[in-house]
Amino acid sequence: MRPSIKSDQTERIVQALKRAGYQATPNRRLVAELVAATGGHFTAADLLERGRRERVNIGRATVFRALELLASLRVVERLDLPSGSHAYVVCDPDAHHHHLVCSNCGKSEDVADGELARLVDDIGRRSGYSIESHRLELFGTCPSCAAAATGTVATARGVQA
Amino acid sequence: MRPSIKSDQTERIVQALKRAGYQATPNRRLVAELVAATGGHFTAADLLERGRRERVNIGRATVFRALELLASLRVVERLDLPSGSHAYVVCDPDAHHHHLVCSNCGKSEDVADGELARLVDDIGRRSGYSIESHRLELFGTCPSCAAAATGTVATARGVQA
DNA sequence: GCCACAAATGAGACCGAGTATCAAGTCCGA
């Protein structure tokens, strides 16, 4: 069968590493796989736990280092959850965008910057600030969770509990 | 004999406490004063240090508790700095708004939500998510810092970057 | 003013996320 989207993404991450001159060591591959296997956001602790369950006694520091590396390559991005804790999401390193996160299942989607850029410009002009960066985070319920919540409607979705 | 803007704001905070049924103890007043005296954002550690310098041996927990309380009354709001650390800003508890923070001097301004609400609605409609909350944070350089940075040239430039 | 009770406090233990250090292991080019 055709390579799944997920292993595709793993490969994309590995390539990004190599392109930037880093070694694609087994550990980093593992992290890439785990990251790619996540539909939504995840915490570092999450990843570490999954990593250890997978097979290896991978070090805490190694996971943090790998995540930091991926973040610096813009392959993953750090997110601030409303709870105040941090999470990561995989994302497209090429376009500036924002994240829409399901507060129920944790799934995350990229949202193109588009109109926001204009709005931010506008705010800058009005306030006199020269705006260097902005961050928009959106939290809500994704369609499948909404469907599941309304009870019987829940088709064969299998959204995790 | 009009009270200064700052003690005015202190009073506003104290009133908010009382209105919500909390005691306005000396410690909480102190925190209110310190918070009101800040032009921009501040960290909890910041506040603790200033509090201790002021006069008291105020406990760490007390400061955190007071901040948490004020945050629950929406008198202050928690901010996620690009560095990943947390800060607080005083703000208007009545209107939904966002923060524009000077990454140089730390000064912070409220930005009305306005157009963003429409944009967020739009994103929700397009993505199928039902969006429950959103957060926009803007970082840049405020006019005075920009002026200071460009040295003597200061005046002429203004907004037209 | 006194009393009883609830709220608030300070000290300090604790916790979890993240970083720093360091010695050992691995990779890769000469």
Next chain:
DNA sequence: TCGGACTTGATACTCGGTCTCATTTGTGGC
């Protein structure tokens, strides 16, 4: 094959924040 650079795991540490608990303070009823 060798040597240096990169990577790794263990572990100690820092830092923001929370929890616990005994003590203190404030408040309302008498």
